[in-house]
Amino acid sequence: xxxxxxxxYRSGSTGIESFVxxxxxxxxxxxxxxxxGGVTSGLGRAVAIRLLAEGANVVGVARGxxxxxxxxxxxGGNFTPYSADLTDATAVKILGEFLxxxxxxxxxxxxxxxxxxxxxxxxMKHWDQAYASTFRWKVQLTEALxxxxxxxxxxxxxxLESVSIKQPIDNLVLSNAMRAAVAGFxxxxxxxxxxxxxxxxxxxxxxxxxxxxxSVLEKSASMQGLSMEETEASFAAExxxxxxxxxxxxxxxAAFLLSPQARYITGQTITVDGGLVRHxxx
Numbered sequence: 565x566x567x568x569x570x571x572x573y574r575s576g577s578t579g580i581e582s583f584v585x586x587x588x589x590x591x592x593x594x595x596x597x598x599x600x601g602g603v604t605s606g607l608g609r610a611v612a613i614r615l616l617a618e619g620a621n622v623v624g625v626a627r628g629x630x631x632x633x634x635x636x637x638x639x640g641g642n643f644t645p646y647s648a649d650l651t652d653a654t655a656v657k658i659l660g661e662f663l664x665x666x667x668x669x670x671x672x673x674x675x676x677x678x679x680x681x682x683x684x685x686x687x688m689k690h691w692d693q694a695y696a697s698t699f700r701w702k703v704q705l706t707e708a709l710x711x712x713x714x715x716x717x718x719x720x721x722x723x724l725e726s727v728s729i730k731q732p733i734d735n736l737v738l739s740n741a742m743r744a745a746v747a748g749f750x751x752x753x754x755x756x757x758x759x760x761x762x763x764x765x766x767x768x769x770x771x772x773x774x775x776x777x778x779s780v781l782e783k784s785a786s787m788q789g790l791s792m793e794e795t796e797a798s799f800a801a802e803x804x805x806x807x808x809x810x811x812x813x814x815x816x817x818a819a820f821l822l823s824p825q826a827r828y829i830t831g832q833t834i835t836v837d838g839g840l841v842r843h844x845x846x
Contacts (some may be wrong), residue, residue, distance in 0.1 A: 601625045751831050
């Protein structure tokens, strides 16, 4: 279906509408290879679809082998499915070794966020689990990839986090804390690898139409005694655009940051949030 200068297509069973823009800008991603985490749903899936549309190769990482196999059949030969539990240090080590053999150009660090909850609702085991799922594996995989990227004098490291880095979100203390730690790591990383042609950035999504936002909406609806429809409307009203984000639009921004054209953008946390964050610097 065509609309203006964009060609739309259905991305699959998730119902996410994705699109391939007319080639007014060549992002020069053809034949590059990227690892994309959390690839079978939400923002990870949208980014993978966008990269494949640009002719890149994608190693898609997720836990569920069945969903990965279905996505591989749908996406074609440029998509390599890889099943791994990113909270398992041994699995991350093996993944890093595999990616080195693929001569990856870069990595999209993405996985499901920690559970919702207020401070008094959580135990120390929840904090330990959040550290493993939201922070530790990103450091370990980065260390595994850096030698090959440094040797190539080129690389793109992109971390999909949350606007909670800039503006804490109610009922998400685990995410608020751990993603702030990622921001400190990525900023430091960008300073240490910049001379090697490697960029390190964060994309901080706000409220997008993904499975992740559903869990947040359910928690908020339960606490306020509202319906899901009322809760979603209230979340959308917090943004400047008055609606939830489209994962395909988010993926466009990611694709640019993963391209050679973004060579002078590094160490940044860029919000893609429809104007949700009220801080003057966004």
